[in-house]
Amino acid sequence: MLRPYLAILSARFQLVLQYRAAALAGFATQCWWGGMKVLIFSAFYAGAGGLAPMSFAHTVSYTWLGQAFLLFLPWYVDPEVADMVRTGAVAYERLRPVDAWGWWYARALAWTAARIVPRAGLMFATAAVLMPLVGLGRWGLRLPSDGSGAAFFCVAILAAALLSASMTVILNAVAAASLTDRGANAIAAPIAIVFSGSMIPLAFFPHALTPFMRLQPFAGLMDTPFRVWNGELTGAGAVGAIALQLAWTLVLALLGRRAVEAVMGRIQVQGG
Amino acid sequence: MNGFALYLRYVGVSVRGQMQYPRSFLILNASQFFGSAIEILGIAALFGVFGHIRGWSLAQVAVFYGVVNCAYALADAPTRGFEVFGPEFVRTGAFDRLLLRPRTTALQVLGFELRLRFGRLLQAMIVFAFGASALRLAFTPAHVVLLAWALAGGVALFGGILVLQATLSFWTVDALEVANILSFGGTQAGQYPLNIYAAWFRDLLIFIVPIGCVAYFPVVALLGAPDPLGAPAWLLPLTPAVGFLFLAVALRVWGLGLAKYASTGS
Numbered sequence: 001m002l003r004p005y006l007a008i009l010s011a012r013f014q015l016v017l018q019y020r021a022a023a024l025a026g027f028a029t030q031c032w033w034g035g036m037k038v039l040i041f042s043a044f045y046a047g048a049g050g051l052a053p054m055s056f057a058h059t060v061s062y063t064w065l066g067q068a069f070l071l072f073l074p075w076y077v078d079p080e081v082a083d084m085v086r087t088g089a090v091a092y093e094r095l096r097p098v099d100a101w102g103w104w105y106a107r108a109l110a111w112t113a114a115r116i117v118p119r120a121g122l123m124f125a126t127a128a129v130l131m132p133l134v135g136l137g138r139w140g141l142r143l144p145s146d147g148s149g150a151a152f153f154c155v156a157i158l159a160a161a162l163l164s165a166s167m168t169v170i171l172n173a174v175a176a177a178s179l180t181d182r183g184a185n186a187i188a189a190p191i192a193i194v195f196s197g198s199m200i201p202l203a204f205f206p207h208a209l210t211p212f213m214r215l216q217p218f219a220g221l222m223d224t225p226f227r228v229w230n231g232e233l234t235g236a237g238a239v240g241a242i243a244l245q246l247a248w249t250l251v252l253a254l255l256g257r258r259a260v261e262a263v264m265g266r267i268q269v270q271g272g
Numbered sequence: 273m274n275g276f277a278l279y280l281r282y283v284g285v286s287v288r289g290q291m292q293y294p295r296s297f298l299i300l301n302a303s304q305f306f307g308s309a310i311e312i313l314g315i316a317a318l319f320g321v322f323g324h325i326r327g328w329s330l331a332q333v334a335v336f337y338g339v340v341n342c343a344y345a346l347a348d349a350p351t352r353g354f355e356v357f358g359p360e361f362v363r364t365g366a367f368d369r370l371l372l373r374p375r376t377t378a379l380q381v382l383g384f385e386l387r388l389r390f391g392r393l394l395q396a397m398i399v400f401a402f403g404a405s406a407l408r409l410a411f412t413p414a415h416v417v418l419l420a421w422a423l424a425g426g427v428a429l430f431g432g433i434l435v436l437q438a439t440l441s442f443w444t445v446d447a448l449e450v451a452n453i454l455s456f457g458g459t460q461a462g463q464y465p466l467n468i469y470a471a472w473f474r475d476l477l478i479f480i481v482p483i484g485c486v487a488y489f490p491v492v493a494l495l496g497a498p499d500p501l502g503a504p505a506w507l508l509p510l511t512p513a514v515g516f517l518f519l520a521v522a523l524r525v526w527g528l529g530l531a532k533y534a535s536t537g538s
Contacts (some may be wrong), residue, residue: 025450032453039469040325043464047327048324052322190310194313204318
C-alpha cells in the first residue's frame, strides 16, 4: 500500500540530490549569512551579554544550525507542483490511483530532505569540525554535551522534516486553488522566518510573547530541535516539545488533506 | 534617437506592461514591504534585549539601515535585466539579438525592465524617518545634499555589483545566486555601523565591496559623530565617489566578458 509513496520519495530524493552546484551555492550563501549573524551577535554580547536570555555559545550554535537547516522553512510551493498548476498538468494528478495528499506529501518530504542533507553535512563539517580545528571554536558550532541530547536532537530534526513537508503541501493546495504560486510564496516565507527562530532565536522576542512563540507550529521547524541540541530541553521537556511538533504535524496534515481534497474536487482545466 | 530617449522609451513600455496587472502590482509591493519590514523588527527585538550595540542606539542604527536599504531598493528597480541576464539572455541565446542592434549592450540590458517595486523603499524610508526624528537630526541643505550624494553612490555601487554578477554569466550560468552574497548580503551587513564588525570583515566591506563608503562614512557624517574608526572628518562626505568608481570598473569588466562571449546557438 505504501509502495508508490516510497517510490516517489526515493526517486525524487535521488533526483534532487544531483543538483550539486545549487547545494554548493546555497552552502556558500549560508556561510556568509551565518558568519555575519555571529559577528552581529558577538557585538551585541560584547556590550551587555548579561542581559541575554541565552549564552553566547548557545546563540552561536543556534545560528549555525539555523543556516544548516534553513530549507526546513516552507519558502516556496513545491516547484514541480507550481509548474503543474501553471501548465494544467495538475489534472493528471487526478488520474493516478494514489491519494493526492499522500503523493504530494512524499514529494515534498523528499524535496526538502534531499536539499537539506548536502547543505547540512557541509555546514556541520565547517562549523563543528573545521572551525575548531583552525582555532575559531569560539565562533563555531558546539556539539551536544551528552548522548541523550544528540539522540533527542535526531528525533526532533526528523519531526521537523515531517512538519515542514505538511506545511509545503498546504502551500501546494493554495497554489492549486489560486492558479499561481506567487501569492503563497509571498506570504509563507516572511511568516516562517520570524516565527521559526530563523531570523533571531525565539527567546530574544519580548517575554510576554514567549508562551505563544513556544506553542505556535513554526517553532517546531527550528527552535525546538535547536534548543534540544543546546541542552535547554532535556528529558521530559524534550519529549513534550517533540510531541508538540508531531501534534502540529498531524493537525496540519489533516488540514492539508481537507484542502487538497477540496481543491482537487473542483479542479477545472481549460482545453488546449 | 539618442540613448537616453531610447531608454525612456524602454521604461515606458515596461511600466505600461506592469500596470496591465494592477492587482498583481499591489500584492507584489505589499509582500515586498512586509518581507523586508521583518528585518527591522528582528533588529528592534535585539535592541529590546541588549539596549545598544557597541554604544550605538536603535535610532542611530535605523539611520544606517534606512540609507543602505533605500540605496539597494533604488538600484534594484532598474537593474532587473542584469539580475536575470544569465538565465534570460545567455542561456536562451537571446543575447545574440542584442548584439545585432546598433546600441550598446549595457543600455539594452538596462532597458529590459524597470521593476515597479516600492515596498522595500517605503519600508526603508519609514525606518529612516523614525531614526532621524528620534535623534532630532537637523536637515540643513548640506545634509540633504550629503544624503542624496550617499544614495547616488550606493545606487552606483549596487548597480556595479549587479553588472559584475551578469558578467559572470559569460563564463557560467550555474548557481549565479552566489553573487547575491555581495548585493543582498552587503545590504544586510551595511544595516549596522561597520565598527561593530571584526577588522577583517570591516576591511572587506570598505576596500573590496565598498558598502562602507556609501552607507557608513557618509552616515557617520550625517549623524555628526566622530568616526569611531578614526577616519578624518573631511574624508567622510567624499567616500560615496567610490561607488561610481566601482561601477566604472564593473562596466570595464563587462566589456571584457563581452569580448569573450560565444553564443550558445539556437
